Amino acid sequence: MWKQVVQLLGVVMMLASGVVPAQAGEISFNEFSVGEVNLRVMSLVQKDLNASILMPSTEEQKKAVAAAYPDGAIHNVLNVLLIRVPGAVALVDTGYDWTDEQMDEALRGAGLGREDVTHIIITHAHGDHVGGLVKDGKPAFSRAVVLFPERELTYWTSPENRKSASGGALKIFDNVANIAAAYKDRMGTFEAGENVCAALPGVLAMDESGHTPGHVGIMVSAEGKTFVFWSDLLHAFDVQAAHPAVSASFDMDPAAAARVREDMLNRARKEGWQVTGSHVPFTGPRVLK
Ligand SMILES: [Zn+2]
Numbered sequence: 001m002w003k004q005v006v007q008l009l010g011v012v013m014m015l016a017s018g019v020v021p022a023q024a025g026e027i028s029f030n031e032f033s034v035g036e037v038n039l040r041v042m043s044l045v046q047k048d049l050n051a052s053i054l055m056p057s058t059e060e061q062k063k064a065v066a067a068a069y070p071d072g073a074i075h076n077v078l079n080v081l082l083i084r085v086p087g088a089v090a091l092v093d094t095g096y097d098w099t100d101e102q103m104d105e106a107l108r109g110a111g112l113g114r115e116d117v118t119h120i121i122i123t124h125a126h127g128d129h130v131g132g133l134v135k136d137g138k139p140a141f142s143r144a145v146v147l148f149p150e151r152e153l154t155y156w157t158s159p160e161n162r163k164s165a166s167g168g169a170l171k172i173f174d175n176v177a178n179i180a181a182a183y184k185d186r187m188g189t190f191e192a193g194e195n196v197c198a199a200l201p202g203v204l205a206m207d208e209s210g211h212t213p214g215h216v217g218i219m220v221s222a223e224g225k226t227f228v229f230w231s232d233l234l235h236a237f238d239v240q241a242a243h244p245a246v247s248a249s250f251d252m253d254p255a256a257a258a259r260v261r262e263d264m265l266n267r268a269r270k271e272g273w274q275v276t277g278s279h280v281p282f283t284g285p286r287v288l289k
Pocket of ligand 1: 126128129232278279
């Protein structure tokens with residue numbers, strides 16, 4: 001009974017904070033291929049964000065925010081990406097520390113268990129992207145190698161950086177330390193601009209530093225097609241796709257985040273990339289207008 005009460009309380013608290021877990025059996029997803037690479041974007045939770053996270057500076061930008069989000073809520077989700085190639089199953093990001101059931105359900109829907117995951121590619125160290133990696137101090141994925149962007153891991157494991165951090169940032173340092181302790185010799189890194197690992201040919205990391213110091217997007221290219229999972233390049237698609245200069249309070253370096261957002265969106269439009277991200281209100285890849 002107490003367990004049920006606690007679970008119920010958890011749901012009430014999540015609802016109060018605007019976060020709604022996807023129900024078991026209701027994980028929405030979109031599956032498609034780029035060349036030999038099978039891709040599946042899976043939505044673990046619906047998550048409204050308060051539009052006050054946005055930092056518009058001009059009148060035009062302020063009007064765009066008010067028009068897109070009249071009730072002050074950015075209707076949003078948390079997406080993760082599954083990549084399958086012969087011989088490897090890779091997850092891009094692992095969700096929150098409270099979305100284990102959603103992750104299990106999402107993997108089950110793809111015909112997989114946690115033990116089938118061979119690689120986990122982390123886009124950055126925020127709690128909604130690495131939260132599912134460790135359970136009670138142990139790896140939540142029994143076999144997977146965890147790959148971090150080199151610059152991101154260096155930043156969040158630096159004792160110097162930790163000394164000048166406070167509040168929520170301290171938790172990120174602790175999380176990364178716990179992940180490194182749990183996965184030990186199954187931790188690796190990749191460089192932005194390069195292939196993430198030899199087992200995943202055609203899967204590249206793209207430098208999107210700004211949101212965090214080593215934030216990356218993941219690009220998959222084959223047979224003249226390009227798909228990009230841009231992770232946290234933006235949090236409010238309906239405003240930021242048209243106004244990339246508008247950053248969010250989550251962006252550690254808002255000016256750098258705005259520059260990389262503008263650059264990536266320009267390239268996406270010019271080169272006809274199919275895109276999606278961690279916090280966009282769709283799972284299917286889109287070609288931007
Ligand atoms: Zn995020």
